[in-house]
Amino acid sequence: METTRAGTTVAPASRALEVIGGDLTERSLRRYLEGIPGVDAVGLEARAAALGTRSIKTTSKAWALDTIIRLTDLTTLEGADTPGKVKSLVAKALVPDPDDMSTPRVAAVCVYGDMVPHAVEALGSAHDDGATGRINVAAVATAFPSGRASRSVKLSDTSDAVAAGADEIDMVIDRGAFLSGRYGQVFDEIVAVKEACKRPDGTYAHLKVILETGELNTYDNVRRASWLGILAGGDFIKTSTGKVTPAATLPVTLSMLEVVRDWHRLTGEKIGVKPAGGIRASKDAIKYLVTVAETVGEEWLQPDLFRFGASSLLNDVLLQRQKLTSGRYSGPAYVTID
Amino acid sequence: MSRLAVPKTYKLYVGGKFIRSESGRVYEVATTKGSFSVSSVNAAKASRKDARDAVVAARAAVSGWSGTTGYNRGQVLYRIAEILDGRRAQFAEEIAAFEGVSASAAQAQVDEAIDLWVWYAGWADKYVQVAGNGNAVSGPFFNLSVPEPTGVVAVIAPQSAGVPGSLLGFVRAVAPVLVSGNTVVVIPSEKAPLAALSLGEVFATSDVPAGVVNVLSGSPAEIAPWLAAHADVNALDLLGAGELEWVDLQIAAADTLKRVLPPEPGPDAGAPSLERITFFTETKTVWHTKGLL
Numbered sequence: 001m002e003t004t005r006a007g008t009t010v011a012p013a014s015r016a017l018e019v020i021g022g023d024l025t026e027r028s029l030r031r032y033l034e035g036i037p038g039v040d041a042v043g044l045e046a047r048a049a050a051l052g053t054r055s056i057k058t059t060s061k062a063w064a065l066d067t068i069i070r071l072t073d074l075t076t077l078e079g080a081d082t083p084g085k086v087k088s089l090v091a092k093a094l095v096p097d098p099d100d101m102s103t104p105r106v107a108a109v110c111v112y113g114d115m116v117p118h119a120v121e122a123l124g125s126a127h128d129d130g131a132t133g134r135i136n137v138a139a140v141a142t143a144f145p146s147g148r149a150s151r152s153v154k155l156s157d158t159s160d161a162v163a164a165g166a167d168e169i170d171m172v173i174d175r176g177a178f179l180s181g182r183y184g185q186v187f188d189e190i191v192a193v194k195e196a197c198k199r200p201d202g203t204y205a206h207l208k209v210i211l212e213t214g215e216l217n218t219y220d221n222v223r224r225a226s227w228l229g230i231l232a233g234g235d236f237i238k239t240s241t242g243k244v245t246p247a248a249t250l251p252v253t254l255s256m257l258e259v260v261r262d263w264h265r266l267t268g269e270k271i272g273v274k275p276a277g278g279i280r281a282s283k284d285a286i287k288y289l290v291t292v293a294e295t296v297g298e299e300w301l302q303p304d305l306f307r308f309g310a311s312s313l314l315n316d317v318l319l320q321r322q323k324l325t326s327g328r329y330s331g332p333a334y335v336t337i338d
Numbered sequence: 339m340s341r342l343a344v345p346k347t348y349k350l351y352v353g354g355k356f357i358r359s360e361s362g363r364v365y366e367v368a369t370t371k372g373s374f375s376v377s378s379v380n381a382a383k384a385s386r387k388d389a390r391d392a393v394v395a396a397r398a399a400v401s402g403w404s405g406t407t408g409y410n411r412g413q414v415l416y417r418i419a420e421i422l423d424g425r426r427a428q429f430a431e432e433i434a435a436f437e438g439v440s441a442s443a444a445q446a447q448v449d450e451a452i453d454l455w456v457w458y459a460g461w462a463d464k465y466v467q468v469a470g471n472g473n474a475v476s477g478p479f480f481n482l483s484v485p486e487p488t489g490v491v492a493v494i495a496p497q498s499a500g501v502p503g504s505l506l507g508f509v510r511a512v513a514p515v516l517v518s519g520n521t522v523v524v525i526p527s528e529k530a531p532l533a534a535l536s537l538g539e540v541f542a543t544s545d546v547p548a549g550v551v552n553v554l555s556g557s558p559a560e561i562a563p564w565l566a567a568h569a570d571v572n573a574l575d576l577l578g579a580g581e582l583e584w585v586d587l588q589i590a591a592a593d594t595l596k597r598v599l600p601p602e603p604g605p606d607a608g609a610p611s612l613e614r615i616t617f618f619t620e621t622k623t624v625w626h627t628k629g630l631l
Contacts (some may be wrong), residue, residue, distance in 0.1 A: 328564070328568060328590075329569060330569045331568070
């Protein structure tokens with residue numbers, strides 16, 4: 001692949017123009033990203049570990065569990081997905097616990113692009129604008145999970161999903177290009193996908209930029225990729241596809257939240273964060289809530305600004321909820337098998 | 339120069355691992371005679387969360403353990419007897435020191451426990467033939483009823499020191515439950531838990547899959563209510579719960595339709611029987627069409 005020359009101009013995304021300046025080139029972008037101070041890895045991990053030791057009990061725990069459900073993108077991303085599987089996923093999203101109708105609904109269901117029409121159909125009126133307990137449809141796009149496809153394939157993947165009714169697009173960045181230092185290429189691609197998220201009425205589907213932190217190797221790279229994703233116009237930055245180990249970890253999420261906090265201080269704009277993959281226990285999810293509240297503030301604990309990408313997490317949260325309600329331990333036989 | 343004693347900390351056995359209680363608590367188990375190397379030892383004191391974790395471990399082990407053939411389970415249970423036989427001196431010493439019985443009585447108890455493992459091991463590939471049967475039905479069908487393991491069983495082992503003794507009482511409670519392929523969360527004798535905790539080391543080295551037996555030393559009065567009410571426990575053996583409010587435990591267990599065996603008093607508590615095996619099974623009945631030729 002030909003190397004992008006340093007003087008090449010990159011797409012004029014408005015955020016980048018504002019922060020980096022008028023002459024937006026590969027060189028100025030690189031200089032900006034590489035000028036970001038490095039991450040103190042030991043300090044970051046110690047901070048994340050300290051945040052994970054908070055003891056959340058009784059009413060706080062009940063609030064946290066309900067909040068986790070409200071912030072969840074209930075996900076099925078398997079090669080074996082069928083319309084029937086998506087339908088049952090949607091049924092669970094609408095009524096997570098049939099024995100307890102006070103259980104809140106999840107924020108969104110997250111599926112592959114071709115399953116979007118089935119998800120929209122199954123949601124019915126719960127997908128209408130302004131519906132109470134509205135559930136969004138999120139679609140993974142841009143040759144998820146590897147992102148190895150040509151630009152045109154990625155863009156039509158995106159616009160197809162948006163046309164089918166997806167409210168949110170989870171795109172993967174080109175990690176190969178990022179790790180080779182071709183930041184401009186990654187940047188241009190995010191800008192182009194953002195344009196592909198445009199609906200005929202001029203509004204945009206929400207764009208979540210998946211960094212796949214498990215492949216970025218260092219916290220410095222995670223921080224740089226977070227800035228890149230935000231500068232290029234991402235509404236959310238998301239840790240992982242869930243297909244690579246390690247997926248979301250607390251230190252990685254913390255470092256992304258710090259970027260979001262810095263961006264908010266710099267511009268007043270609020271960017272969302274979505275840890276995804278590997279969060280299976282309520283206890284772990286509560287650690288994330290604490291980290292969000294302590295890093296960017298409690299106002300981030302709402303579906304527009306924070307999400308969990310998870311499939312098995314919901315069941316564990318429901319078991320914990322049942323324990324709080326009934327006073328006795330529940331078991332996996334009392335939640336659905338997904 | 340005299341050698342310093344190395345006092346052992348007896349830990350819980352959960353999911354194939356020897357763990358401290360998540361609560362960090364221990365309690366003192368005192369010897370009744372001066373013959374042991376130290377006058378008292380510490381045993382981990384399990385909390386309700388340890389019980390919760392033990393049930394998760396036991397549930398995870400059900401499919402593997404119940405999926406083995408009866409013949410294989412018999413071999414594994416026989417292996418427990420073999421390993422226990424090799425460590426009889428340690429067990430006899432612990433029993434003598436912590437139960438206050440004579441060395442010969444302790445030795446006799448260990449021997450009986452070993453023999454009991456062998457006896458129950460023999461049942462593993464035979465109880466189905468005895469408890470199951472072909473049913474006569476009025477139609478062209480083979481109709482077969484077979485016992486299947488019920489799942490996770492919570493056991494309160496005999497608590498009183500003396501007869502049948504902490505080791506033998508424990509084996510009488512646990513062995514029959516394992517025969518059919520159930521997994522066990524067991525609370526051993528509170529006053530004399532050492533034999534049971536040492537038996538955990540035998541389980542760990544005798545091909546018993548992790549999570550099949552989980553031993554929680556501590557207060558039965560504290561832990562048992564959580565196990566009795568736990569929705570993921572399928573049956574409850576109250577063999578050693580005579581001094582607890584065991585009717586309350588039974589009521590709590592009824593909420594989730596558990597099978598419950600009531601306490602038994604005296605030296606014959608949990609005496610070896612086929613009924614102790616079949617009680618923790620569910621009957622599966624299969625209808626299969628017959629050829630009409």
